[in-house]
Amino acid sequence: MSTNRNVPKATLQRYPIYLKALRKLQSNGITRIMSKELSEYVDIESTTIRRDFSFLGTLGKQGYGYDVDKLISIFNEELGLGFDEKIILVGAGNLGKALMNYNRWNHVVGEIVCAFDLFPEKVGKVAIPVYHIDEIGEKMPEGCRIAILCVSQNVQETVNHLIENGIVGIVDFTHEHFQVPKNIRVKPVDVVSTIQELVFETNSMNK
Amino acid sequence: MSTNRNVPKATLQRYPIYLKALRKLQSNGITRIMSKELSEYVDIESTTIRRDFSFLGTLGKQGYGYDVDKLISIFNEELGLGFDEKIILVGAGNLGKALMNYNRWNHVVGEIVCAFDLFPEKVGKVAIPVYHIDEIGEKMPEGCRIAILCVSQNVQETVNHLIENGIVGIVDFTHEHFQVPKNIRVKPVDVVSTIQELVFETNSMNK
DNA sequence: TCACCTATGTGTATCATATCACAAAGTTGA
């Protein structure tokens, strides 16, 4: 794995957008694309796109553009995005179950290996093993770094437990507040906050 | 409503974080807070918090801090966030139904007034009226600006239709690509992309 | 009431990000 020397944070946040677009284009049979075209597609300035790509090496050809397949495989190699990230899910309520049955994981980021819940016996039939939340230590998959958090009780305690067991990134569906050390990344997913952002932005647009 | 003269984009994106934290504090009976404390709570520099608040007026008192209740009501007044935003939901599949049954809307942002689907008769029993997607024109609630998009077919066509009928903000749960005019705001909500961000960030942290 | 003390609000500096502008590389077509 090559050293990806300080890629700007803002760039890092755009990579998933590019990747999604490129996969879409690839599935439409497009094998070659220019920054200008991609720009129109994802609504990001072409010069920003070129700069973003440049952090991963010299990927394009002058007067030609970029090769879609190559670009996608570079993303995987350089950014360490395999298709085999081992993910755990914590909290198998309605939302948790919906996420377990969601079929877009494989060959995109990896898979949910197992889930943990306070009442695993209540979860019912799902395709993924569900263990008691106290078993996080024993049942944590080898090399697992990312957890999806859907619990509603004992949140801080659960988070501490996850971190002790090697989790460094959390997708947070919780509505509780919790704190983590500086080296742990948390990404909130929250429809209500998203709607608020929309309200604020649309209100402040008309001055 | 006062003119909120060019609040930075970055600030606008932090307001929902503050609001969520303040509501939480309020429900814990806390009536007064200082930027330093809030800083520790939300992990944003206190000086950034003070600057962010300053765009909304002179809200604090020197040597004292901020009044939690006042802060929350200022957010509502200045940013036009009532508790009565009329939201529609388009696409009443599994996800759409889950969102309709989600109980955190009221008195936070507003409510889902109605839903639209290609097969409204198939949706089954829900607490919110479901109309055929062709009725968007007739059934669009008065003053509705925000739509939650959960469809998987005819995405671009549906989006165009929404915009024609006054929608200016879209919460996008779709996995399809679509384009919108510059004045329309789209906020993607996508677990897979969120996980990718986590993978990229955690990989590039250890240099 | 008065003096001290604390936390805000903001001018200014620093840092990060986006955009401009163009040289260099490589493709395409004659």
Add this chain to the structure above:
DNA sequence: TCAACTTTGTGATATGATACACATAGGTGA
């Protein structure tokens, strides 16, 4: 093969965001 043309990759620059530093306001306690 060669010249014209296109698009990349990147220094330089402009814009935007964050952090610093401190004057000022106003609360607090004697």
